[in-house]
Amino acid sequence: MVLPFWHSDSDGEVSQMRRAVSVPIALALFAGACGGAGTAPGSASSGGAAATATATPAPAPVDLQVSYSNVIGDELPLWATKEGGLFEQQKLNVTLQNIASAQGVPALIAGQTQFAQVGGSETLSANAGGADLVVVAQITGVYPFVLEVSSDIKNTTDLKGKKVGVSSVGSSSDIATRVALRKLGLDPDKDVTIVAVGSSQQRTAALLAGAIQAGVSQPPDSIALEEKGFHVLYDLASQKLPSANTSVVVKRDYLNANRGVVQRYVDALFLGIKKVKSDRAFGVQVLKKYFQSTDDKAMGATYEFYALTVTPSQPVPRPEQFADAQTTLGATNAKVKDYDVTKMLDQSFTKSAIDRGLDK
Structure with missing residues (x-):
């Protein structure tokens, strides 16, 4: 939220001018109160002045x-x-x-x-x-991941000893991979070899090239993988963890x-x-x-x-x-x-x- 700017006058002439006009304004207001002609309350003039006085300036780009x-x-x-x-x-x-x-x-x-x-x-x-x-x-x-594995991996036992790709050690894909492996009863540090292969697109390419045999994936990459024979061994996404x-x-x-x-x-x-x-x-x-x-x-x-x-x-x-x-x-x-x-x-x-x- 951008707060309005508040200005104060330090100019002496401005202060003198304000004092000079204050008496006529006061007399005019007194005359209006006694039945003299003036701007009616709620008129376009008074409403515009009020809107100008209270408008909050738009934030600067x-x-x-x-x-x-x-x-x-x-x-x-x-x-x-x-x-x-x-x-x-x-x-x-x-x-x-x-x-x-x-x-x-x-x-x-x-x-x-x-x-x-x-x-x-x-x-x-x-x-x-x-x-x-x-x-x-x-x-x-x-x-948002599923653990995709190559077609020859049918179960958890088959996954043991295989290479599993992540983007980098300590990344979100690395954490998700380790969580999925533990859910499958595997020790990420002993039962598989975790390999850092780069981005999600690079992980997909590594799977298709056979450089790794498993890796977490999500649409649309998971769709492309499954068209090539890969399948889901563990679905993290459906659990909304x-x-x-x-x-x-x-x-x-x-x-x-x-x-x-x-x-x-x-x-x-x-x-x-x-x-x-x-x-x-x-x-x-x-x-x-x-x-x-x-x-x-x-x-x-x-x-x-x-x-x-x-x-x-x-x-x-x-x-x-x-x-x-x-x-x-x-x-x-x-x-x-x-x-x-x-x-x-x-x-x-x-x-x-x-x-x-x-x-x-």
């Missing part, structure tokens, strides 16, 4: 550099907000950059971006290591100096989520643009999965979304294990948007 970590459906709310012109409605000129979380967090810390849509696990690790980042919204608060898969993150010093801008950014995301959930054609077109796809079936399935199943109407950041990341990373990092997650969550912006009905 702000240029923002914003990163997102992957070309995946998690980012649909961000893309929809951008493509729907909803940032501009909030006087925000947003430039989007695709920067992987491993580089996106350092870019945010260095001030190259002002907002980052990155994995909550990377944010947690950075803060435990001394950074001061704040999660102001959680646009993907559940695991809490996860900090994609967080909206800012530096604390930026937040403290620009609370109004942060609120406008979160407001825009709320409006983007509302629009994409209610306008399927728009959502599919947005996905086609960012995935550079003309496949109506795949993009339609991706829309149904993300817009209607994964994306929350109220993207409030909550401590339980970080529990798996803290447990997994904390097993080998005492600073992560002992870190107070609540210190890095600020729910005030999402709660303000909800209180004003932006999710309705």
Whole structure:
């Protein structure tokens, strides 16, 4: 929210002028009170003056550099907000950059971006290591993954000894993979070999090339994999387990100096989520643009999965979304294990948007 500017006069001539005109004005008001001619209350003139006196100036436009970590459906709310012109409605000129979380967090810390849509696990690790980042919204608060395996892997026993791909160690896909493997009764550090292969697209390519035999996936990549004989061994997505898969993150010093801008950014995301959930054609077109796809079936399935199943109407950041990341990373990092997650969550912006009905 931008507060009105308040001005005070220090110019002597202005003060003298005010004193000079005060007597005639007082006499005129006295004459009006005694029945003299004057402007009627409620007239257009008096109403216009009142409106001018009380109008709140529009916020000044702000240029923002914003990163997102992957070309995946998690980012649909961000893309929809951008493509729907909803940032501009909030006087925000947003430039989007695709920067992987491993580089996106350092870019945010260095001030190259002002907002980052990155994995909550990377944010947690950075803060435990001394950074001061704040999660102001959680646009993907559940695991959106299934564990895809090659056709020769029929059960958990078959998966033992195989290579399982993740984007990077400590990433959201790494946390999700370890959670899925434990659900299957496997030890991620002993029963399989976890391999960092890069982005979601690179993980899919590695699966198709046979460089890895398993990896978490989501639409539309999972659709392409299953057309090539891969199948789901474990479905995390259907369980809606809490996860900090994609967080909206800012530096604390930026937040403290620009609370109004942060609120406008979160407001825009709320409006983007509302629009994409209610306008399927728009959502599919947005996905086609960012995935550079003309496949109506795949993009339609991706829309149904993300817009209607994964994306929350109220993207409030909550401590339980970080529990798996803290447990997994904390097993080998005492600073992560002992870190107070609540210190890095600020729910005030999402709660303000909800209180004003932006999710309705």
